[in-house]
Amino acid sequence: DKLTSTSREGMSMVTVQFNASADLDKSIQNLKDAVDAAKTSLPQEANDPVVSEVNFAEQPVLIISVTGDYPPAIFTELGDDLKKELQDVAGVSRVDVSGVRDREVQVVVNKAKLEQYGLRLMDVVGAIQSANASLPVGAITVDNVEYALNFEGDITEAAQINDIAIQVSSGANIYIRDIADIVNGLERPTSISRASQNGEPSRSSLTLSVFKSSGGNIVTTVDAVKERLEELKKDVLADSDVVLALDQGEQVNHDLTELTQVGFETMLLVMLTLFLTIGWREALVAGASIPLSFLIAFIGLQASGNTINFISLFALILAIGILVDSGIVVTEAIHTRMRRFPTKMEAAQASLREYGWPLIAGTMATVAMFAPLFFISGIVGEFIKSIPFTLIFVLMASIFVALGLVPLIAIMFTSKESNRLEKRQEEYTHLFQEWYRARLNSVLENRRVQNMFLWGFTAAFVLALALPISGLLQTIFFPQEDIDYVFAEIEKPRGTTLEETDLVVRQVEEALYGNPDIAAFVSTTGGSSALSGAAQGTGGNLANITILLKKERTNTSSQVVRDIKNAVGTIQGADIRISEPNNGPPSGAPVLITFLGDDLDELEQVTLRAEKLLASIEGASDVQSSVKDSG
Numbered sequence: 115d116k117l118t119s120t121s122r123e124g125m126s127m128v129t130v131q132f133n134a135s136a137d138l139d140k141s142i143q144n145l146k147d148a149v150d151a152a153k154t155s156l157p158q159e160a161n162d163p164v165v166s167e168v169n170f171a172e173q174p175v176l177i178i179s180v181t182g183d184y185p186p187a188i189f190t191e192l193g194d195d196l197k198k199e200l201q202d203v204a205g206v207s208r209v210d211v212s213g214v215r216d217r218e219v220q221v222v223v224n225k226a227k228l229e230q231y232g233l234r235l236m237d238v239v240g241a242i243q244s245a246n247a248s249l250p251v252g253a254i255t256v257d258n259v260e261y262a263l264n265f266e267g268d269i270t271e272a273a274q275i276n277d278i279a280i281q282v283s284s285g286a287n288i289y290i291r292d293i294a295d296i297v298n299g300l301e302r303p304t305s306i307s308r309a310s311q312n313g314e315p316s317r318s319s320l321t322l323s324v325f326k327s328s329g330g331n332i333v334t335t336v337d338a339v340k341e342r343l344e345e346l347k348k349d350v351l352a353d354s355d356v357v358l359a360l361d362q363g364e365q366v367n368h369d370l371t372e373l374t375q376v377g378f379e380t381m382l383l384v385m386l387t388l389f390l391t392i393g394w395r396e397a398l399v400a401g402a403s404i405p406l407s408f409l410i411a412f413i414g415l416q417a418s419g420n421t422i423n424f425i426s427l428f429a430l431i432l433a434i435g436i437l438v439d440s441g442i443v444v445t446e447a448i449h450t451r452m453r454r455f456p457t458k459m460e461a462a463q464a465s466l467r468e469y470g471w472p473l474i475a476g477t478m479a480t481v482a483m484f485a486p487l488f489f490i491s492g493i494v495g496e497f498i499k500s501i502p503f504t505l506i507f508v509l510m511a512s513i514f515v516a517l518g519l520v521p522l523i524a525i526m527f528t529s530k531e532s533n534r535l536e537k538r539q540e541e542y543t544h545l546f547q548e549w550y551r552a553r554l555n556s557v558l559e560n561r562r563v564q565n566m567f568l569w570g571f572t573a574a575f576v577l578a579l580a581l582p583i584s585g586l587l588q589t590i591f592f593p594q595e596d597i598d599y600v601f602a603e604i605e606k607p608r609g610t611t612l613e614e615t616d617l618v619v620r621q622v623e624e625a626l627y628g629n630p631d632i633a634a635f636v637s638t639t640g641g642s643s644a645l646s647g648a649a650q651g652t653g654g655n656l657a658n659i660t661i662l663l664k665k666e667r668t669n670t671s672s673q674v675v676r677d678i679k680n681a682v683g684t685i686q687g688a689d690i691r692i693s694e695p696n697n698g699p700p701s702g703a704p705v706l707i708t709f710l711g712d713d714l715d716e717l718e719q720v721t722l723r724a725e726k727l728l729a730s731i732e733g734a735s736d737v738q739s740s741v742k743d744s745g
Contacts, residue, residue, distance in 0.1 A: 213307025
């Protein structure tokens with residue numbers, strides 16, 4: 115669909131965007147084949163190109179920060195242990211660790227001894243590389259079956275380097291220990307991590323980002339990881355503090371709880387309305403159509419390969435108000451005809467004959483309204499395709515329940531005889547119907563009132579169209595939801611050291627301490643945020659902070675983002691972006707301007723001028739340019 119490339123000193127990156135209808139597996143394999151074919155055209159000193167898939171759904175489901183008073187070596191060992199423990203949890207695909215230093219073995223060579231034995235430094239390097247290589251050494255045949263033999267020379271312990279032999283010019287062998295000292299230590303830090311909770315000063319920590327397997331259940335995976343963490347708190351984490359900066363499973367549970375609550379509220383309102391009008395038995399019958407419709411719809415979603423996600427949850431909440439209509443109509447029709455027919459079976463049959471096809475037609479008309487959503491193409495179409503799936507399954511389930519199950523339940527639980535309360539209810543219902551009929555007749559018989567109604571309806575229709583056109587009613591494709599976390603990304607000019615970037619991170623942390631809406635935060639210097647929706651980058655000039663908000667707070671997450679932006683606006687020397695995850699499909703900036711030309715220097719000048727001009731426009735924020743790393 116589209117190719118874009120970005121180049122800077124020492125590296126080039128080509129981004130390939132496929133059509134939404136493309137077979138991704140086949141397209142990616144074709145891309146890899148094309149890249150392999152182009153390797154012969156690359157300079158000899160260039161590394162082999164790497165093709166990797168950018169998956170916008172590849173975001174951590176848990177961000178765990180562990181703080182404690184440990185030396186760096188113990189932190190590294192603890193990070194390795196926790197990574198191994200959590201990766202063994204079912205549903206976890208990988209665990210990324212930041213804030214720790216990898217192990218590094220240093221070989222400190224004595225220059226005088228090198229000269230004494232007539233060796234060069236490259237001789238030492240070559241001996242270590244040879245000892246650490248895996249080489250095929252032949253084959254062995256057993257029972258007419260040939261097995262390949264490989265020499266596994268991987269060095270697993272630092273002490274093994276001491277015993278590596280080097281042949282000198284005289285033909286004798288010496289060992290690394292004769293000419294060098296082996297130091298089993300840690301490499302220079304490539305990331306720095308800290309955590310703060312309840313407004314306390316941040317402490318050094320290691321941060322674990324837990325990713326779930328593709329197609330896995332977020333809630334199940336997160337619960338299993340948290341259960342394992344509770345076990346580890348009694349053992350390796352006994353002297354540590356654990357901060358959960360991000361918990362996607364809790365967010366999904368919250369949405370499921372909200373859906374369940376809305377479902378029960380709808381059932382109660384329907385049952386209360388029917389109880390006040392036609393009786394408590396009918397209220398129970400109509401209310402039962404909601405869980406039955408959901409059950410059948412869930413079976414359909416499972417069979418079609420769909421899942422319960424944020425989009426389908428929205429569709430389910432929307433469908434609750436629609437699916438009860440048919441059940442209410444059938445229940446009321448049976449209730450009314452029980453007074454006219456000798457048996458409940460005949461009343462149910464008469465109701466279905468009279469209302470069956472109108473209800474089917476009404477439901478199919480609603481289905482036809484949502485069906486065109488299947489034909490929306492591109493990323494947006496892929497993103498919202500669960501809406502028509504969910505709504506259509508729920509609507510089809512509701513008409514099946516209304517025409518197939520509600521009559522059976524009504525026959526079993528309703529009664530032809532009315533008690534005193536039901537008789538009183540019917541009397542009040544009849545009085546209301548007579549009052550409504552009189553008012554309706556007065557309107558239908560008065561030409562002046564009819565004209566006023568038509569003119570008023572027309573004016574309301576025109577006003578409804580004018581509101582979004584005039585801009586008085588804002589138009590937002592996917593409105594921002596109030597969520598429990600936001601994140602900050604910090605970027606300094608390329609080449610900035612890790613320590614210099616961390617100084618800016620500390621300034622941002624200082625601005626966060628006094629915010630009453632923040633419960634905790636975890637900062638990581640040395641990489642960008644995995645929550646931004648873009649490919650995660652690494653480097654000493656990058657940093658990110660995941661900010662967990664309090665459950666009980668007065669401001670929404672969007673208001674908190676604005677407050678933090680104001681608080682960090684005075685920090686100079688770095689590009690600081692405060693964001694919250696988008697509700698819609700993955701996308702770039704709302705406005706993207708591309709400059710094309712043959713003169714790179716002139717392009718850079720024009721782009722920088724445009725960047726300053728755009729940044730001066732009222733309402734514009736986070737204006738970024740691709741030439742910022744040009745040197």
